[in-house]
Every structure is written in structure tokens, then in C-alpha cells.
Amino acid sequence: MPLQRKPYACIVLGMELGEKLEILAASARCDASFASSGSDRRPRSGGIGAGAPSGVCHSFSGDGRCISLLKVLYSNACRNDCAYCANRASSDIVRTSFSVDELVRLTLDFYRRNYIEGLFLSSGIFSDPDIVMERLIEVARVLRVEAGFGGYIHLKAIPGAGERLLRLAGLYADRLSINIELPTAASLVRLAPEKSGAEILGAMRAMGDAESEHTRDSRRIRHTPNFAPAGQSTQLIVGASPESDRTIILLASSLYRRYALRRVYYSAFMPVAPDPRLPAAAAPPLLREHRLYQCDWLLRFYGFKAEELVQEADGNFPTDVDPKVAWALAHRDFFPLDVNSAHLGELLRVPGIGLRGARRIVATRRQVSLGPAELGKLGIVMKKARWFLSAGGRPLCAPPEEQSLRLLLAEGPREVPGASKPGPGRTVESQMEFAFP
Numbered sequence: 001m002p003l004q005r006k007p008y009a010c011i012v013l014g015m016e017l018g019e020k021l022e023i024l025a026a027s028a029r030c031d032a033s034f035a036s037s038g039s040d041r042r043p044r045s046g047g048i049g050a051g052a053p054s055g056v057c058h059s060f061s062g063d064g065r066c067i068s069l070l071k072v073l074y075s076n077a078c079r080n081d082c083a084y085c086a087n088r089a090s091s092d093i094v095r096t097s098f099s100v101d102e103l104v105r106l107t108l109d110f111y112r113r114n115y116i117e118g119l120f121l122s123s124g125i126f127s128d129p130d131i132v133m134e135r136l137i138e139v140a141r142v143l144r145v146e147a148g149f150g151g152y153i154h155l156k157a158i159p160g161a162g163e164r165l166l167r168l169a170g171l172y173a174d175r176l177s178i179n180i181e182l183p184t185a186a187s188l189v190r191l192a193p194e195k196s197g198a199e200i201l202g203a204m205r206a207m208g209d210a211e212s213e214h215t216r217d218s219r220r221i222r223h224t225p226n227f228a229p230a231g232q233s234t235q236l237i238v239g240a241s242p243e244s245d246r247t248i249i250l251l252a253s254s255l256y257r258r259y260a261l262r263r264v265y266y267s268a269f270m271p272v273a274p275d276p277r278l279p280a281a282a283a284p285p286l287l288r289e290h291r292l293y294q295c296d297w298l299l300r301f302y303g304f305k306a307e308e309l310v311q312e313a314d315g316n317f318p319t320d321v322d323p324k325v326a327w328a329l330a331h332r333d334f335f336p337l338d339v340n341s342a343h344l345g346e347l348l349r350v351p352g353i354g355l356r357g358a359r360r361i362v363a364t365r366r367q368v369s370l371g372p373a374e375l376g377k378l379g380i381v382m383k384k385a386r387w388f389l390s391a392g393g394r395p396l397c398a399p400p401e402e403q404s405l406r407l408l409l410a411e412g413p414r415e416v417p418g419a420s421k422p423g424p425g426r427t428v429e430s431q432m433e434f435a436f437p
């Protein structure tokens with residue numbers, strides 16, 4: 001009989017806690033808030049270091065640093081039956097839960113060993129939402145208050161938990177999030193019948209209100225405690241329901257506006273179990289997810305409005321060109337822009353000019369007049385930008401008619417980040433942090 005290999009975490013942590021960690025870290029992977037750094041690389045005998053897949057994931061802090069987090073569920077027992085979720089009540093999986101003490105010990109132990117810089121904690125809804133939320137808060141409280149833990153903590157708000165608890169959670173967590181999951185109430189009713197859109201949006205509003213109150217108070221009262229200083233985020237599943245990219249991006253834009261969300265994450269739907277309510281098993285729509293992140297970037301940093309970004313009649317982004325190129329092709333009369341006089345907001349609409357490039361153009365042209373040679377030195381992607389710019393009243397390149405230009409700007413076959421790791425464990429924050437051009 002072949003020898004059964006013990007999970008690496010069991011060797012380090014002891015059998016029971018190690019097994020729980022293996023199970024609850026795997027269960028947490030469906031949440032697209034972080035990119036899993038796990039691999040199954042083990043140390044050679046006498047060697048050091050291991051890439052054990054036990055929930056150490058990467059995220060980006062508010063100041064742009066990449067940080068590694070222990071990403072686990074408190075419990076994978078859940079009384080809800082969301083069709084898209086591996087932990088749903090009807091799933092035939094091993095169920096287990098940590099205790100508050102176990103999770104605190106695990107976090108501190110990993111932190112001291114330098115495996116992690118913080119904790120991402122969520123949970124299945126194994127009981128009344130308030131009770132589940134209280135457990136998550138208690139883990140964060142013990143870490144912060146009793147153990148003096150200063151690392152990053154991201155807590156998931158449990159749908160249905162009371163506002164008082166959400167406000168309490170923000171006193172210990174750096175970031176709070178609640179997943180809206182599906183773009184319309186109708187899809188939520190169909191695929192996650194126990195969840196309520198109104199409840200989720202209500203929680204977002206409560207967390208947003210609490211954040212603004214704390215910000216206001218901190219201007220007047222010196223020792224106002226911080227409330228979730230990294231703000232709140234949410235996740236939308238793409239492809240489990242029939243909504244178009246336009247619907248998704250309009251919703252995201254409205255969430256940014258109304259609840260001051262710091263991030264909306266998009267997660268390509270990956271079938272975990274057959275269900276007649278879900279689309280037939282197919283490859284996860286990774287390119288679609290990628291386009292939504294590109295569009296999200298345009299909304300947050302490039303001054304685009306959601307309403308102007310999807311040009312296609314079916315409401316979905318094109319696959320051959322990115323959303324910024326698609327917008328430029330549909331607005332040929334906006335170009336060419338004179339690189340020596342266009343203002344920053346206009347330059348940001350030029351394919352091939354990113355945020356940094358646009359700022360460099362504005363700063364450099366105060367000293368010298370810019371032409372193609374100078375633009376290349378400023379990091380502008382000239383193979384895209386040259387079709388949309390002019391200098392000294394003359395276009396840098398005479399653009400061909402639209403279809404030919406589209407072919408010139410089309411992306412070749414490309415590997416979508418994360419596409420090499422399909423399956424319910426693939427999570428994707430790393431791919432959100434690309435930059436245009």
C-alpha cells in the first residue's frame with residue numbers, strides 16, 4: 001500500500017490544527033481577494049523553506065506594498081446553499097472550524113516565523129450571522145488587544161450581522177469587506193436565495209457611514225480610534241449569471257461612488273459542482289475578468305465614466321482590444337491630441353499613455369517641446385500612442401481607417417494572468433494590479 005504523505009502543515013503545527021488549516025485555507029480560496037502563493041514545494045531533508053499551500057496569500061496594502069497574509073475561514077460549515085460556492089450546505093466536503101484560541105495562536109505563530117504579515121479571516125455561516133461575526137471580531141480583538149498584534153487584519157463582514165457588530169469589527173480590522181457576489185437582485189435570488197441584496201448593501205452603507213464618522217471625529221477629537229483604515233472592498237462573480245460587462249461595471253462604479261469602496265474585485269466563475277442554475281461547466285471567463293479589471297482601473301485612475309466604456313451592442317467588452325483602445329477607436333474625432341498642449345485628463349485617454357507617462361509629459365513639456373523621440377524616452381508606448389498624437393500641429397502618424405487600426409492595436413494571443421492555475425483554488429488579486437497603458 002502506498003505511504004500516505006502527511007500534509008506539511010500537520011508536521012509543523014501538530015496533526016489536528018494542521019489538518020484544520022489545510023481544510024480551512026483551501027475553503028477560503030474561492031474568495032478573490034488575494035492571490036494564493038501556495039505551491040506544494042517541500043523542503044529537502046535538512047533543507048529550509050517550504051511553499052506549503054496552507055493559506056499564505058498576497059495582497060496589496062493601501063500604500064502599494066505587497067504583503068503576505070494567512071487567508072483562512074473560521075469555519076467552512078455553512079447553512080446557506082449558494083450555488084457557486086464550494087462550501088455550500090449541500091456540498092459533500094469535510095467540515096471543520098477553528099476555535100478563537102487556535103486561530104490566534106496560528107496567526108501569531110506564523111507571524112513570528114515571518115511567514116505572514118497579517119490575517120484575512122472569513123467564515124461560512126454556521127450559526128446566526130451575529131454569532132459568526134462575533135467570533136471573527138473576537139479573533140481580531142484578542143490579536144490586537146491581548147496579544148498586541150500590529151499586523152494587517154482583513155475581516156469579512158457576515159451578511160445579516162448587526163450594524164453594532166460591523167462598527168466594532170472596524171475598530172480591530174484594517175480592512176472590512178462584504179461580497180455582493182452577483183450583479184443583480186434577480187441573480188442573487190436565483191443563485192444565493194438565503195442572501196439579501198438589501199442586507200449586503202445595508203452593511204456596506206453602515207461600514208461607509210462609520211468610516212466617515214470616524215474620519216470626521218478624528219479631525220476634532222485627538223484620540224479617535226481608527227476605523228478600518230484600509231477601507232472596505234467587495235467581490236463580484238463574473239459569468240455565473242447572465243449579466244453583461246456593462247451591468248457589472250455600472251454596478252461597480254455605483255458602489256465606488258455611493259459607499260466609497262476602495263476596491264471591487266472580479267472573480268471569474270469556476271464551477272465547483274454541477275447545478276442546473278449555473279452555466280454548463282466551461283473554462284472560467286478569465287479574459288472577461290481581465291477586461292473588467294482593466295476597465296476598473298480606467299474608472300478609478302483615468303477619469304473614465306462607466307457609461308462611456310462599453311461600446312459593443314451586446315454590452316460586453318471586446319476580446320481583441322483593451323477597453324481604452326476600444327474607446328479610442330470609437331472616438332476618432334477626439335484625436336489627434338497635441339502632446340504639447342493637451343491637458344492631463346485628455347492625455348490619459350490616449351492608448352499607450354499611462355498615469356506616470358501622462359504626468360511626465362506634462363512636467364517635461366514645461367522645459368522642452370515634445371516630439372516622438374522625447375516621448376519614447378518618457379516611457380510612452382509609441383506603437384499605440386503614435387496613432388492618436390500630434391506635435392507642432394502635425395499628426396505623429398497618419399492613422400489608417402478604423403478596421404486596419406484595430407488590427408494594428410489588437411492584442412496577440414496572450415496568457416491571462418492566473419490562467420495557468422485553473423480550479424476553485426485560483427485566486428487573482430495579483431492580476432488586478434497591472435497598469436495601463
Ligand code: SF4
Nearest residue numbers: 078080082085088124
Ligand atoms: S454564505 Fe454562501 S458563499 Fe458564503 S460560505 Fe456559505 S454558501 Fe458559501
